[in-house]
Amino acid sequence: MLRYTVRRLLQLVIVVGVLSLLLFAWLRSLPGGPVSALLGERATAETRSRLTQELGLDQPIFVQYWKFLSRAASGDFGVSTGVQPGDTAADIFFQRFPATLELAFFAIVIAIVVGIPLGYLAARRKGGWLDNLSIVGSLIGVAVPVFFLAFVLKQVLAVDLGWFPTAGRQTGGIDATRVTGFFVLDGILTQEWDAAWDALHHLILPALALSSIPFSVIFRITRASVLDVLDEDFVRTAESKGLTTPVINRRHVLRNAMLPVVTTIGLQTGALLAGAVLTEKVFAFPGIGQALALGFERRDYPVLLLLILCAAGVFVIINMVVDLSYALIDPRIRTAGGVR
Amino acid sequence: MSTKTDKIDALAESAGKIGDDPGVSVAAAAWRRLRRNPVFITGAVIIAAFIVLAILSPWLAPHDPTVPMLGDQVVKAKNQIPEPQPGHPLGGDQVGRDLLSRILVGSQQTLLVGVLATLIGLTGGLILGTLAGAIGGWVDSFVMRAVDVMLSIPGLLLAVSIGALFAQPNVYTLIVAVAVVQIPVFARLLRGSMLAQRHSDHVLAARSLGVKQKAIVFRHMLPNSLGPVIVQSTLVLAIAIIEAAGLSFLGLGNPDDRTPEWGQMLGHAQNVIDSHPQLAFWPAGCIIVVALGFTLMGESLREALDPKSRR
Numbered sequence: 001m002l003r004y005t006v007r008r009l010l011q012l013v014i015v016v017g018v019l020s021l022l023l024f025a026w027l028r029s030l031p032g033g034p035v036s037a038l039l040g041e042r043a044t045a046e047t048r049s050r051l052t053q054e055l056g057l058d059q060p061i062f063v064q065y066w067k068f069l070s071r072a073a074s075g076d077f078g079v080s081t082g083v084q085p086g087d088t089a090a091d092i093f094f095q096r097f098p099a100t101l102e103l104a105f106f107a108i109v110i111a112i113v114v115g116i117p118l119g120y121l122a123a124r125r126k127g128g129w130l131d132n133l134s135i136v137g138s139l140i141g142v143a144v145p146v147f148f149l150a151f152v153l154k155q156v157l158a159v160d161l162g163w164f165p166t167a168g169r170q171t172g173g174i175d176a177t178r179v180t181g182f183f184v185l186d187g188i189l190t191q192e193w194d195a196a197w198d199a200l201h202h203l204i205l206p207a208l209a210l211s212s213i214p215f216s217v218i219f220r221i222t223r224a225s226v227l228d229v230l231d232e233d234f235v236r237t238a239e240s241k242g243l244t245t246p247v248i249n250r251r252h253v254l255r256n257a258m259l260p261v262v263t264t265i266g267l268q269t270g271a272l273l274a275g276a277v278l279t280e281k282v283f284a285f286p287g288i289g290q291a292l293a294l295g296f297e298r299r300d301y302p303v304l305l306l307l308i309l310c311a312a313g314v315f316v317i318i319n320m321v322v323d324l325s326y327a328l329i330d331p332r333i334r335t336a337g338g339v340r
Numbered sequence: 341m342s343t344k345t346d347k348i349d350a351l352a353e354s355a356g357k358i359g360d361d362p363g364v365s366v367a368a369a370a371w372r373r374l375r376r377n378p379v380f381i382t383g384a385v386i387i388a389a390f391i392v393l394a395i396l397s398p399w400l401a402p403h404d405p406t407v408p409m410l411g412d413q414v415v416k417a418k419n420q421i422p423e424p425q426p427g428h429p430l431g432g433d434q435v436g437r438d439l440l441s442r443i444l445v446g447s448q449q450t451l452l453v454g455v456l457a458t459l460i461g462l463t464g465g466l467i468l469g470t471l472a473g474a475i476g477g478w479v480d481s482f483v484m485r486a487v488d489v490m491l492s493i494p495g496l497l498l499a500v501s502i503g504a505l506f507a508q509p510n511v512y513t514l515i516v517a518v519a520v521v522q523i524p525v526f527a528r529l530l531r532g533s534m535l536a537q538r539h540s541d542h543v544l545a546a547r548s549l550g551v552k553q554k555a556i557v558f559r560h561m562l563p564n565s566l567g568p569v570i571v572q573s574t575l576v577l578a579i580a581i582i583e584a585a586g587l588s589f590l591g592l593g594n595p596d597d598r599t600p601e602w603g604q605m606l607g608h609a610q611n612v613i614d615s616h617p618q619l620a621f622w623p624a625g626c627i628i629v630v631a632l633g634f635t636l637m638g639e640s641l642r643e644a645l646d647p648k649s650r651r
Contacts, residue, residue: 015489023501139639143578143631145585148606148624151613159614274496278586293590296500311497 008320016313023305024065068305078302083294089302092291093310098182099169100280100287104272106207111214112265119222119261120254126227134219141216146275150209150282157205164205167284170198206283210275214268221264225257232256266322273311348525351568352532354645367567370644380640386633394447401441402427406598408436421616433605433619434612442600443622449601450581450630453515457580458573460519465526466569472527473534474557483527490524499583503592511594511601514587518580529572533565567645574638578631585627602627 059067071078077089084092122131158166170183180186184203187196229235230253238248273288280289288307295304374380393400403409409432422432430439472483490498503509503517537543537560546556585603587593593604602623609619 011488014485018489139632139635140628143582143628143635145582145589145606145624145627147586147589148620148627151610151620155613155617277496277500278589281590292497292500297591308497308501 005324008324012313012316012320015316016309019312020069020305020309021065023308024068025061077306080303081298081300083291083298083300083303089306092303093288093306096286096288096291097310098180099285100273100276100289102182102184103203103206103210103276103280103285103287104269106203107210107272108214108265108269110207110211111218111268114211115215115218116222116261119219120226120257122219123223123226123230124249131223135223138216138219141212144212145278146209146212147278147282149212150206150279153205153209154282165202169202169286170195202285206279206285209282210272210279213275214265214272217268218261218264222257222261225260226253229253229257262325263322266318266325269318271315273315348528348572349532351571351642351645352529352565353536354533354568370567370641373644374640377640377644379636380644383633383636383638383640386629387637390447390630390633391451393444394451397444397447401438401444403438403441405437405441405445405600408432409438421612421619424618430622431618434608439619439622442605443602443626446600446602446605446623447626449511449599450584450603450627453511453518453584453601453603454577454581454634457515457518457584458522458576460515461522461576461580462526462569462573464519464523465528466530468523468527469530469532470534470557470562473531473538474553474561480531484531487524487527490521491528495521495579496583496586499587500590500592503587503590509592509595511599514584514593517587517592518583521583522576522580525576526569526572529568530565533568534561537561537564571638571641571645574634574641578634578638581627581634582631 068078075090077093079085080087080089080092087095118130118134122128122134125131154166158164178186180189183199184196187193187199234256235248235252238252276287276289277292278289279285280287281293284290288311291303292307292311294300295307421434422428422436424431428438428440430443433439433442468483468487472480499517499521502520503513534557542564543556543560546560551560581603584593585606588601588603588607589610591607593607594601597604597608605623606620606627609616609623613620
């Protein structure tokens with residue numbers, strides 16, 4: 001177990017290290033560059049070269065990378081040149097990361113609350129109308145581009161019907177105290193219920209759009225897993241002992257069927273980071289995804305570098321925790337020659 | 341990485357399997373199951389229709405998709421776009437080109453993006469996976485670590501990073517961005533199926549007959565990996581079309597809209613979606629149906645090949 005953890009941590013370091021080098025080289029090979037983005041096309045050659053020097057972009061790439069590394073070691077990831085000029089990349093990350101995390105959290109909660117019961121019911125009544133309907137639904141859920149779903153939700157529920165706000169995290173004029181950066185949680189902690197409700201109101205549509213793919217995946221895994229467990233001998237034993245169906249379902253079926261579902265939930269949370277790029281753009285939601293999209297448009301190297309590295313790091317860590325918890329929950333994996 | 345990689349590995353293992361009925365080949369047994377599977381039939385019909393449409397679209401399209409023949413009905417300032425009218429059942433687009441013709445002809449580019457991206461991903465993965473699986477040793481470790489690193493980055497994020505690499509996004513940079521993401525998936529799949537076969541009877545028989553390693557890999561192991569590769573390719577086609585649409589939406593697709601493509605039409609429609617939702621709905625609907633078709637086909641193929649996964 002310890003060896004495995006150490007190996008995975010090492011892998012994390014390698015992934016982030018290799019990725020940082022690749023991204024660094026890539027981002028600098030991007031056409032345009034931050035100088036053009038900052039000064040526009042009509043700047044004089046003199047101002048251009050001055051800014052290039054100021055930003056250190058005239059030095060060889062390895063020198064630049066080394067400087068980046070040594071500054072990064074002390075927590076300095078550079079200053080944004082495009083997304084929020086003047087702010088440090090780290091500030092932007094800390095401002096926006098809670099927003100995306102909040103969004104991803106609500107998306108995954110929706111996916112779980114709908115996906116698991118539906119998957120369970122579909123498996124219990126295999127071949128019934130609910131089963132077939134939800135299978136079709138989950139297949140369509142995967143086939144619909146996330147941003148299109150976001151558009152439809154926004155257009156119908158926010159613009160046409162006016163039930164939800166169309167953009168942002170919170171209504172501008174609202175007076176809210178910031179504690180954690182998670183707006184809904186802040187509102188609850190400070191007991192500013194209107195602020196909490198307003199933030200939640202802003203979250204519902206983007207979270208709904210973002211949840212379509214995790215919902216489909218969680219539903220299908222739950223269904224397949226429950227079907228697997230229903231076939232097991234211990235379920236038959238429980239039945240022949242005369243246990244009532246609700247007891248069997250709760251103690252034997254559900255508990256055993258949840259293992260693969262837990263894994264999937266973890267992995268889907270990681271994948272949500274990517275889906276957030278599209279959803280946040282549609283709803284002008286000020287999270288990591290929107291900053292990434294803006295960063296690409298405006299060639300904001302420091303912000304892009306930090307945000308992509310963090311996203312990849314979070315993804316790797318989630319994968320690692322999931323794999324570890326998998327081994328912890330299921331003793332069979334441990335005894336069968338250790339975790340992979 | 342459990343579920344993502346497990347799924348690939350499970351598929352890879354089916355390469356070494358022998359059919360339930362020894363008298364029938366794996367492919368024949370799979371086909372026998374598929375023939376009666378309504379899911380597969382639905383997917384196959386959708387995809388067949390899509391391919392026929394793509395080939396015949398230049399003749400089917402009522403108008404030239406590049407000519408703004410309804411241009412006089414477009415008023416930019418008032419955000420006016422030609423409504424459906426006789427001769428133009430779906431109306432026109434932002435510059436007055438016939439929408440129906442653009443949808444029809446757009447199927448060609450969408451098919452091209454999907455197929456080319458899948459082929460490039462497949463070729464890259466084929467080379468890496470075969471190297472890793474056939475040579476083993478440090479080549480294997482090196483390739484697989486690289487593959488794990490690539491798999492550990494969310495696909496769309498990787499595609500976006502790659503797409504942003506190019507000075508002028510066009511349809512080929514879009515294809516490359518979508519394809520690179522699929523290389524590690526195919527590599528892992530092929531390596532897995534190579535390993536699954538390494539100790540199988542037919543490879544052992546060939547080896548004991550003194551067949552050279554190269555011939556074993558190319559004549560015996562690779563052809564037997566074909567099944568899982570076809571399954572994965574079908575699923576990747578759906579992913580490629582959806583991801584290409586996502587990249588177009590982020591502005592990393594083809595900016596030149598003279599040759600129509602569904603993802604690009606959808607991306608360009610985002611500014612007028614409030615007033616003219618039909619410009620987004622038609623291409624989006626087409627993307628959804630085609631992606632659904634490939635998914636249905638891929639999933640039922642996977643089931644047919646690996647009876648254990650049948651549910």
